[in-house]
Amino acid sequence: MGDKLLILDVGSTALKAVLYDRTGSAVASATRLLTTQTRSDGSVEQDSRQWWAATQAAVSELPFRADVCAIGLAGSMQNLIALSSTGEPIGPAILYSDRRLDQHEVAALRDRLPGDYGQRTGNHLDPAHSILKLMRLERFLPGLPLDAVTGFLFGAKDAVIKRLTGRSVIDPTTAATTGLYNIGSGAWDETLLAAAGVGSAQMPQILAADAVVAPLADEAAAALGLPRGIPVHNGAGDGAAATWGAFADAPNTAYAYIGTTGWVAGTMDLADTCPPRDSYTLADPVKGSRALVITPFLCAGAALDWLSEITSLPVEMLLEHAKADGDGPHPLFLPYLFGERSPFEDRAVRGAFLGLDRGHGPGALCRAVLEGIAFAVRHNLEAAGLPRQPLTVIGGGARSPLQQRFLAEALNRPVIAPAASQEMPALGIYRMLAPRLGFEPVLQLTGSVTVEPNPARAEAADRRYRGYLAASDFARELPPTMP
Structure with missing residues (x-):
């Protein structure tokens, strides 16, 4: 039995593969950059096939591959990946930052949604919500036969999981960014699915971050040089993964991210959030009674x-x-x-x-x-x-x-x-999966500087x-x- 956990973090600019041992120490990592196509019409896209190619390239650099006993994932959220009947992507992956719908189109689409949209989803309608892309799918997949689309994915990690296991899944946090998830029931909202023109059979199954999706498929194991049949855990969207990595996953905790853009985020009891708020209210990926509050x-x-x-x-x-x-x-x-x-x-x-x-x-x-x-x-x-x-x-x-x-x-x-803040999402996934795997818990950040x-x-x-x-x-x- 192996003693290493492989975590794949599929970001918007790079894919990182990180190996953790049973003590929660990162023992190896490898990174591959990703390419984004941005055009003057506001479109922002990636070829989802590069996520799998980057996974293969990054994992091939890692030592101890024979010792991997499980896989977990993190990744960017609010994307749209259309699938064919064979489960293959149709067209490009539409990223969260795509802005080809102008404010007038967004306003017109808002009028087609139920008046209690905010209460259902926990959030005010945002131009990045995937529901708007689904409502105007012909704008985002021009020239492609829409009747050939039989399913959808909404997270970059979910497209990689599809290659690892053959299954279509999503975590609660990523689901909550789509505008199709009912934050009260913790399930897809049938009224909102109807407004978007999609059926529940086209949607990925919602699983907790620590849930096992399926064993690693033989073909994927051979491509990655990993043991056959090891469990693939669902993991979580990057916002949730970073929140757990920053130890802000308990009520009344918070952290801030400062990159090119920024956000502050923390965790509250869902009953105390009183959505919709001016901030994002997203489901916690593991604990259904809690919510992540994020303000970008x-x-x-x-x-x-x-x-x-x-x-x-x-x-x-x-x-x-x-x-x-x-x-x-x-x-x-x-x-x-x-x-x-x-x-x-x-x-x-x-x-x-x-x-x-x-x-x-x-x-x-x-x-x-x-x-x-x-x-x-x-x-x-x-x-x-x-x-x-x-x-x-x-x-x-x-x-x-x-x-x-x-x-x-x-x-x-x-x-x-923290000294290694770029690895916060991977650490967050480790913390989510450690109890399930019997690995040692990581109780605090190490190598941090405190400024009074x-x-x-x-x-x-x-x-x-x-x-x-x-x-x-x-x-x-x-x-x-x-x-």
Whole structure:
């Protein structure tokens, strides 16, 4: 009997294969980049066949393949993969970020949905919800015979599971992002399926993250060099996997992700969420009585990238300037460079620097951006009703010590930055499956840095945060600058 757990994390930009031993230690990993096709009509697609090719390539690099005793998966959510009668994908995978439906089309489709859509799904209708893509399937699969479509998948990991086992499945968290899942009953909503023009037989089976989907098929085992018949566990969507990896899976816990974009997320008892909320309310992938609350904001590290572009200074140099400036004065920054999604949805609002002075240089502007990102995290935590202490922060943008300091002061709470935050989704899947497999539990993050707030700077940050909220309200009242 093997003693290694293989976790496949199918992200939107890369696929990562990670091997864990029975103690919860990651002993090996391999990564393969993925390609996305983005076009001017708003379409964002991937060839789902590359997910399987990347799986084969990444797993082939791993040692100890003969010792693998089980497989678990994580992956991007809110995708749409159409299947033929043979179970093969038809056309490209439509990603969550696809925006070819404009606001007028979304409004027209909303009118065709039941008035209690929010109560059924736990969420307000979002342009990323898969139900809208199904309602206009001819827009997303042009030139393909729609009568040849016999089924659908909605998660990248689910397409890989289909290759591993031959079965069509989905976890509750990914199901809750489709706009077709009834968060109260924990099942597909027949009324919403009818509105989308699909039948329950076309939908994947909803299974908990720790459930065994099926034994690994012989053909897949041979392709991957893995033992035949080992159990393939369902796993969960990336949002749930990262939440568990950040140890925010218990009620009244939370974490923040800072990458190009950002989000804050945490766990609440489902009875306390009172959906629909302005944030996403998603089913926990293992515990049906709990819900994940996620508020995504559109601009985090992208603001630093923008500042780098307009100043012609690398981000690393901007951070050095900011560090050298010490506690000098800096303007206030609103990070709405792309509009905003949470804690309010406003595609037209735009960002700003306020309180600019001719004495402000690159360091002051950089510190303003870091502070604006920290204020966005606090704003989203408060809007979602999530706790601030202690807050784990993950993602590439959270690695900067200066960003960690601004977060601690904006929240007036300790900030915990794990050393290997890029492996949080894989760790989350390990934590979900460990009890089922008899592996040792991982009880805390290791190799983390904890940053305590400076009381005086935290008090000053609180005053500036009040100004940030007022400026945010004012920015939303300005005439839109986008077409």
